[in-house]
Amino acid sequence: MNDSDQSEWIPNIILGQDYDRRYLDALIHYDILENLAVFFGRDMPVHRHAQYLQIHYIDRGEIRFHIDDKIYHAQGPALLLTPPSVPHSFLTAQDACGHVLTIHQSIIWQLLKDGLQQQLESQLNHELSLQFKDLNEEESIHWSMLVQTLEAISREWNHDYPAKNLTLQTLVRLLLIQISRLSSRETTSTSVNNDDLQSFRQFSNLIQEHYHEHWQLSAYTSALGLSESRLHQICQRIANRSPKKIIHDRIIQESKRLLTFSNLSSSEICYKMGFSDPAYFSRFFKRNTGITTQRYRQQHI
The missing domain is CATH 2.60.120.280 (Regulatory protein AraC)
Incomplete structure (x- = not known):
């Protein structure tokens, strides 16, 4: 490649x-x-x-x-x-x-x-x-x-x-x-099966394009032409994590980048990341990182 x-x-x-x-x-x-x-x-x-x-x-x-x-x-x-x-x-x-x-x-x-x-x-x-x-x-x-x-x-x-x-x-x-x-x-x-690797790459590409839109997992599997169980098997085999975890990881990674390198408030980052409720975004971030957005920013400025 x-x-x-x-x-x-x-x-x-x-x-x-x-x-x-x-x-x-x-x-x-x-x-x-x-x-x-x-x-x-x-x-x-x-x-x-x-x-x-x-x-x-x-x-x-x-x-x-x-x-x-x-x-x-x-x-x-x-x-x-x-x-x-x-x-x-x-x-x-x-x-x-x-x-x-x-x-x-x-x-x-x-x-x-x-x-x-x-x-x-x-x-x-x-x-x-x-x-x-x-x-x-x-x-x-x-x-x-x-x-x-x-x-x-x-x-x-x-x-x-x-x-x-x-x-x-x-x-x-x-x-x-x-x-x-x-x-x-x-x-x-x-080694990983080539067909599985290609499917995983396509999934990763779709995440990069649509993670701000908060696609449901069914939208990804429909675009890939795979069942949810098949995509789950592929992701576990290649990335050792579930499809939903991979999607959430991408959202968290971008949120961390914005908290570290931008002056946007937590609420502004919430909307930029496609969330409609700052309180829900805060809970989502803490659930996936173990700390609040405010605490994370304090540790990395």
């Missing part, structure tokens, strides 16, 4: 635009998993990061990860790599913690240009899942070095040391090399 096909149905998340605008044009973005989970939720719907490779390192806890048509089920310590623009979704356990590193593909291109194309290109151009428990003794040493590099990236990111950007890029390049050395230990995945 080419990039233009993906963009028709999969939200493209730009962390510097949708999460932390201090880093709008940054080639590298780092944060701990827990912070991103508070903003986006631990049950993250399908999305992509155009032009950005993303690395999830899970220090502990369980994660269920979908990368394109592959499903990975891992227990930390584990690492998952998603190539640029590839659709993915994931569900992390409440106790899961770790690092999330998002890297512009230009850094990878430069690394390949510097003479490592033959060694690294194939490893960094497809999804990758690694678990510490699968490694032998020598590979465990490389894993320890990889973890040290991630911790160094975290320290560098959170301090204004001299030559910060250069140091971050150097550490990221080292990390990518370390990951490639362990790529032969990739965790086995399961």
